[in-house]
Amino acid sequence: MKKNLMVISTLIMAFLLAACSFGQAAPNTETDPVIEATQPPATEEAIQAALTEAPIVHTTIPSEPEKNLGNASDNDETLSHENFDVNFGDDFVKNRFERPFTANMGEYLPEIDIVKFSIGEDDNFFYVTMTLGGLPADGQALSGHYAIEVDGNIDGRGELLIVASPPFGADWSTDGVQIFADNNGDLGGENPRRRDENYNGDGYETLVFDNGRGSNPDLGWARFTNSEAPEIEIAFSKVIFPKVPSFMWSVWASKDGFDPTKFNLHDTTTEEAAGSPDKQNSFYPITGIAAVDNSCRVPVGFQATGTEPLGCPVAGVPEEEGGPASGGSTPGFCQLYPVLCKGIILIPIPTPIIIK
Structure with missing residues (x-):
């Protein structure tokens, strides 16, 4: 797990450095365009793997109703x-x-x-x-x-x-x-x-x-x-x-x-x-x-x-046909x-x- 997190951190750091370099290389214009940088696919896959890697441990398991x-x-x-x-x-x-x-x-x-x-x-x-x-x-x-x-x-x-x-x-x-x-x-x-x-x-x-x-x-x-x-x-x-x-x-x-x-x-x-x-x-x-x-x-x-x-x-109670269920504070x-x-x-x- 630690190894995966180190990989993720390295990828994210590399991405941020690249983003900063991109920002410095932008030419001077009257209005610079706003550019949205999204995570590259490899980074998303690594994050997903890190999130789902931990095994699910069950402590309370059903049996039979008592x-x-x-x-x-x-x-x-x-x-x-x-x-x-x-x-x-x-x-x-x-x-x-x-x-x-x-x-x-x-x-x-x-x-x-x-x-x-x-x-x-x-x-x-x-x-x-x-x-x-x-x-x-x-x-x-x-x-x-x-x-x-x-x-x-x-x-x-x-x-x-x-x-x-x-x-x-x-x-x-x-x-x-x-x-x-x-x-x-x-x-x-x-x-x-x-x-x-x-x-x-x-x-x-x-x-x-x-x-x-x-x-x-x-x-x-x-x-x-x-x-x-x-x-x-x-x-x-x-x-x-x-x-x-x-x-x-x-x-x-x-x-x-x-x-x-x-x-x-x-x-x-x-x-x-x-x-x-x-x-x-x-x-x-x-x-x-x-x-x-x-x-x-x-x-x-x-x-x-x-x-x-x-x-x-x-039994013995007519079904309500009226309006909405009673309101108030619920x-x-x-x-x-x-x-x-x-x-x-x-x-x-x-x-x-x-x-x-």
Whole structure:
């Protein structure tokens, strides 16, 4: 590592000396041009190598949940998928998607069909398990992408998107696990309960954990198990929360991965462009939003009343159809997740040297 740093220092010094010489050689004119000198490719490569050379050392590794915190069922298409018709569980306006099919309802994707989901805990982690409708029909390895949304102040606007991407192994690993944050708080637009036609936000715009890189190398893990049914398990560290947490959470599955900047999905496209899996809907079949399944949100750390934005229905409580989630003073991102504020994943790029 020291050797690499010496090489980097030497290259940068040589570059600065060359830049100074260039400045002295400039002819006298009434107005000298402003020249932006950028780092040569070799220097950028050396800096990148130096930044990524240090090995990732894990100290807190998930095991098994010691306590179950809750279970929920999602709409199950395993028995009815041959009809290529979804009558319940898909509501574009509410950002609910039950679309474990390819575009135009061409093929059922059992590995994208979330049948049920649960959450448990031990002293160090929360464990989310997604039970899937099956493995890929072609017999290939699981290739779907899976995610958890976390809403820490229960206002309907998620702050964290925890994504697990293939390939998956039977052992816990941080490989393929990323955590994205809505650091600027614009997700959901004016009304997180409903689609906003004039939404111009950027979703989960900030990467705070990337395959073990971040403020803590143990923040997010994933694995695949296949006993009674195929399951994806995602564990996320409790150090993310500064105190005993209460939050809402939901799960996602997608064949082609996620664009974090496009959340909420219904705010960044139209229902006509997205299509519908319901044959009674004039926008049938699915087109722009396909091969996706998600759930309503369930609580951790408190008892849901049924009025929580984007929350799962509670028996006997009518779903709120009203305006935006209640406003007022809500904690900012760094108040909710101070550990993550220390781990913004932005590879530093040297500031161009301005020579006048």
